[in-house]
Amino acid sequence: MIRSIEFYIDMIFVTAKVWILDLLSRFLPDWMVVFASIVISSVVILCLGPVIMMYLTLLERKLIGRIQNRYGPNRVGKWGLLQPIADGIKMFTKEDIVPANADKIVHLLAPIVIVVPALMVFLVVPFGERMTAVNLNIGLLYFIAVSSVTVLPIFMGSWASRNKYSLLGGMRTAAQMISYEIPMTLAVVPAIMMSQSLSTNTIVLAQVGDYDLHWFIFTPWGIVGFIVFFLCATAECNRPPFDLPEAESELVAGFHTEYSGMKFALFYMAEYMNTFTLCGIAATLFLGGWQGPFLPSWLWFFGKTFVLICVMIWFRGTFPRFRVDHLMGFAWKFLLPLTLVNILLTALWQFTSDLEAWFWSILVLGISLWILVKLNRTFVPEKRKYLLVD
Amino acid sequence: MEILNWMAKFGTYAVMAGILIFALGVVTLRNLFHCALCLAAALIGTAVIYVVLQAEYLAAIQILLYVGAVVTLIIFAIMLTEHLAETTIRQNNSQSPLAIAGLLGFVALLTALILKTPWPITQTALKAKVSVMGLGKALMGAYAFPFEVISIILIAALIGTVVIAKKDDPEERS
Amino acid sequence: MIVLPLPHILIFSLLLFAIGVYGALVRRNIIGILISIELMLNAANINLIAFSKYTSLSPETGQIFALFVIAIAATAAAVGLAIVLALYRVRKTVQANEVNLLKW
Numbered sequence: 001m002i003r004s005i006e007f008y009i010d011m012i013f014v015t016a017k018v019w020i021l022d023l024l025s026r027f028l029p030d031w032m033v034v035f036a037s038i039v040i041s042s043v044v045i046l047c048l049g050p051v052i053m054m055y056l057t058l059l060e061r062k063l064i065g066r067i068q069n070r071y072g073p074n075r076v077g078k079w080g081l082l083q084p085i086a087d088g089i090k091m092f093t094k095e096d097i098v099p100a101n102a103d104k105i106v107h108l109l110a111p112i113v114i115v116v117p118a119l120m121v122f123l124v125v126p127f128g129e130r131m132t133a134v135n136l137n138i139g140l141l142y143f144i145a146v147s148s149v150t151v152l153p154i155f156m157g158s159w160a161s162r163n164k165y166s167l168l169g170g171m172r173t174a175a176q177m178i179s180y181e182i183p184m185t186l187a188v189v190p191a192i193m194m195s196q197s198l199s200t201n202t203i204v205l206a207q208v209g210d211y212d213l214h215w216f217i218f219t220p221w222g223i224v225g226f227i228v229f230f231l232c233a234t235a236e237c238n239r240p241p242f243d244l245p246e247a248e249s250e251l252v253a254g255f256h257t258e259y260s261g262m263k264f265a266l267f268y269m270a271e272y273m274n275t276f277t278l279c280g281i282a283a284t285l286f287l288g289g290w291q292g293p294f295l296p297s298w299l300w301f302f303g304k305t306f307v308l309i310c311v312m313i314w315f316r317g318t319f320p321r322f323r324v325d326h327l328m329g330f331a332w333k334f335l336l337p338l339t340l341v342n343i344l345l346t347a348l349w350q351f352t353s354d355l356e357a358w359f360w361s362i363l364v365l366g367i368s369l370w371i372l373v374k375l376n377r378t379f380v381p382e383k384r385k386y387l388l389v390d
Numbered sequence: 391m392e393i394l395n396w397m398a399k400f401g402t403y404a405v406m407a408g409i410l411i412f413a414l415g416v417v418t419l420r421n422l423f424h425c426a427l428c429l430a431a432a433l434i435g436t437a438v439i440y441v442v443l444q445a446e447y448l449a450a451i452q453i454l455l456y457v458g459a460v461v462t463l464i465i466f467a468i469m470l471t472e473h474l475a476e477t478t479i480r481q482n483n484s485q486s487p488l489a490i491a492g493l494l495g496f497v498a499l500l501t502a503l504i505l506k507t508p509w510p511i512t513q514t515a516l517k518a519k520v521s522v523m524g525l526g527k528a529l530m531g532a533y534a535f536p537f538e539v540i541s542i543i544l545i546a547a548l549i550g551t552v553v554i555a556k557k558d559d560p561e562e563r564s
Numbered sequence: 565m566i567v568l569p570l571p572h573i574l575i576f577s578l579l580l581f582a583i584g585v586y587g588a589l590v591r592r593n594i595i596g597i598l599i600s601i602e603l604m605l606n607a608a609n610i611n612l613i614a615f616s617k618y619t620s621l622s623p624e625t626g627q628i629f630a631l632f633v634i635a636i637a638a639t640a641a642a643v644g645l646a647i648v649l650a651l652y653r654v655r656k657t658v659q660a661n662e663v664n665l666l667k668w
Contacts, residue, residue, distance in 0.1 A: 031394045106427070138446050138522065145450040148458030152430055155465045159423055171469065178462060198522060398566045406576045413580055413603055417587030422595060429599050436606050442566055443573075445613050448627050452609075455634050460602065460641050467595055467645040471652040489589045493582045504574045511570060511618050518623040528624040536628075540635050547639040555646040557653075 010296040014130050017041075041133045045122045053272040054084035060313050067317035094261035102258065103160040110157035111259065111266035117146045118273040125280045126200045128290050128298035139200040140192065143281060144185050147236065147274070151177050154255050157267070161258035169254030172244065172324055177236060179331040184232035186339035187225045190346035191216055191285045200281070204289030215288035220361035221345040226286040228335055228342070233278035234312055235331070237271055241319035242327060279308035334376050341368040402442050409435040422468050430461045447522050573614040581607035594651070594658050598644045605637040 008015070017040055025033045058080060062072030073080035098107055124139040126132040136142055151174050158170020192198055194216065195206030207215050216222035235242040256267045283289060283304035292300035322330070345364060349357050412435065415428035433456045440449035529537050584607060587600025609630045616626020652658055 031391055034394060103421075103423075106423070136446070138450055141447065141450040141454075145454040145458070148454050149434075151458060151462050152427075152465075155462070155469075156427065159465075159469065167469070171466070174462065174466075178459070181458070196523075395566065399568065402566060402568060410576070410579055410583070413583040416599055416603060417583055417591065417596075422593055425596060425599055429602060432603065433606065436610060439573075439610060440613060442568075443613050443617050445617070445627050445630075448613065448630055451631065452634065455638055456602075456606075460638050463641055463645055464595065464599060464602075467648055470649060471595070471658050486590050489586055493586055496585075497578060497582050500578050501575055504571050504578070509570050509619060512621075515616075515618055515620050515623060516567065520623045520627060524624055525627060528622075528628055533628050536632060540632055543639055544635065547643055551642045551646040554643070555649045 006294075006296070010129060010298075012296075013128070013298070041123075045119065045133060049119050049122060049273050050269060052276050053269050054088065056272045056276065056309065057087065057268075058084050059309070060316070063310065063313045064317050067314070088265075091262055091265035096261045096263065097258075099161060099163065099258050101162045103162070106156050106160035107258075108263075110153045110160060111263040111270075113156065114150060114153035114270040115266050115273075117149045118270040118277070120146050121277045122273075124200050125277055126204055126284055126289055127301055128296070131290075131298060132201050135199060135201055138198045140188060140198045140203070140281075140285075143200075143277075144181075144188070147277075148178075148181055150236075150270070150274070157259070158255035161255075163258055166255050166257045169257070173238060173255055176238070176242065176244075176324075176327060176331075179328055180232045180235040180242075180335075183228055183331060183335035183339050184236065186336070187228040187232065187342065188285060189339075189343055190221045190225050193343070193346050194350070200284050200289075204284055204291065207288045208291065215286065215291075217286045217288075219349060220358060220365060221342050221349055222286055224338065224342045224345070224365065226282065228339055229282055229286070230308070230311075232331075232335065233275075233282060234315060235327075237275045237278060237312075239271075239275065239312055240316040241322050244321055244324050244327065275309065275312060276305065279312065280305045282308055329376065334372055337372055338368070341365070398442075402439070405435050405438050405442075409439070422472060423465070426461060426464050426468060429464070430457050433457050433461065444519065447520075447525060570614065570618045574611065577607045577610040577614070580610070592659050592661060594648050594660050594663075595645070597660065598641060598648070601644075602637060602641060605633060605640075609633050 017037070020040065021033055021037055024036050028036070058073070061083075062080060065072030073083045076082045076086050098104060121143050123133045124136055124143050132139075154170050154173050154177070158166040158173075161167075191203055195203045197203065197206075209215075217226050256264055259267060280301070283301065287304050287308075289304075290297035290301040292303075295303075341364065345361050348360055348364065352360060409432050412428045412432040416425050416432065419425050419428065434453060437449040437452045437457075440446070440452060581604055584600045584603035587603065588597050591597050591600065612626045612630045612633070614626075616623055616629075620626055648658060651663065655663060657663070
């Protein structure tokens, strides 16, 4: 059956993989074809991850440059397009310095262990219509669980360096990451409730509707959930404005002070790959994933993720840094109660009809936001009155 | 396809051996931080065993809670109570040979018992699949009472931990 | 689907439990004792899930009990570590043989 040209462009990667496996099954036994299928998926992800990271660094530097009214890097390639390759060569050829007192095994293991979860979460990201690498039926929980393992190598890196600044930075980073994991997990719960499944593909399919108006972001709980998830994702990647742990002007460089060369490149790579996957999951859960009218599905997914990454880079160029007690207070005292109210709103949406639901949702949301803002009023000194002495 | 089954079984036995080696590392290493890391590795291996036993939801919860939270807590406590380079103190107390002898006897006895018992393995249990929806319904249905009790325990533990671990500021006493 | 013989899994969890008991009996550092207790609780969890898969009438029972055990283990670790921190602040040590004020 001949389908339209759109269908073929949409399915181009799936068709390519099926064709290769067909070719291999002519002269290889059955079990090797299963292995070959796993190997093809893994190789694609292992190539995609670092390439995305390299061009994300270039995108960030150019956008930050434009926000700050200057060009970004533009000497190396035509528009600086070969800059990441130059960066890579620099990182490969730098001398690898290990402090004399450091714990050598743990110091070596920390950057390796931080890259592994960052690559593993690529398995459940739905890149296109049938292009999830592994369609687990607990996909979203797998994603949250694996990205919570990222806290451990930060401790490893900071402890093994035997450096006071590393230790301080590492403990702050770990405290920030575990604090922001909880609102992130709870912000995802409404999307799971409304699509009755933990699999990322099913969550995207639950947002299919007429003219794309059934995306979860067009509902009151979706807007709140998306904003909370996006803020927690920014904090999980240690990006500004939540980057006190690795602020150069304040803590030397936090937990990766003593790392240089390839090991630092691995930490850097893990941060950017985390950024990509978190924005991808935010697009999947709330913005409708790979759906869109004319273009192929994988193009829509990469487009939405790209827009969210640009918003994160915009945050970097605009906001000053949070102080560490403001950071923790924001997660525990504001975002966490807000996510619990969000779950209540989702239940309200399910059990009332459309217009009434919006009214009640806005009422409940308004009251709870007012209460939370009043409770979170940090100490503001009164304005002093200066009397002029005649 | 027989080869894949055989390879999967071999992999499972390898993971079990790995978990036992890491557990031995937990109880014998001198550097306490290395012990905590071996514990994290053993817990991730246990999550793999849960996946083999077709309890995938519990495997994800194990990684999220144990490795993401409990091991983090243990490492925080290690960092707050240990000097940076204290690895010269002997880790075992003097009851070590007695403990080994007693435990070997215990393991031998129970192994004999396990191998002799006729376990009632039913085919319906082997073929049953547990879905997340089934777990949720059971938690809210048949096991609602333990669920509520757990929530009370967790609140009590949270408040208790914060109260015990807080520093007593001299100003607050007045 | 991989089906291991049930006694193999039970012997594995028995060995893990025995290693945990050895650690809890023998280690001097209090945090080391708490880590060994976590190993014991894990071994019990593996047992629960293995039995629920191989012999149980309602398959969710084992998994829900294992979930409760994980929650209780986290609780125990948290309270235990808080006590260790308070102890360290007062006595400046975490070795179990030096905390002996109540010994006769």
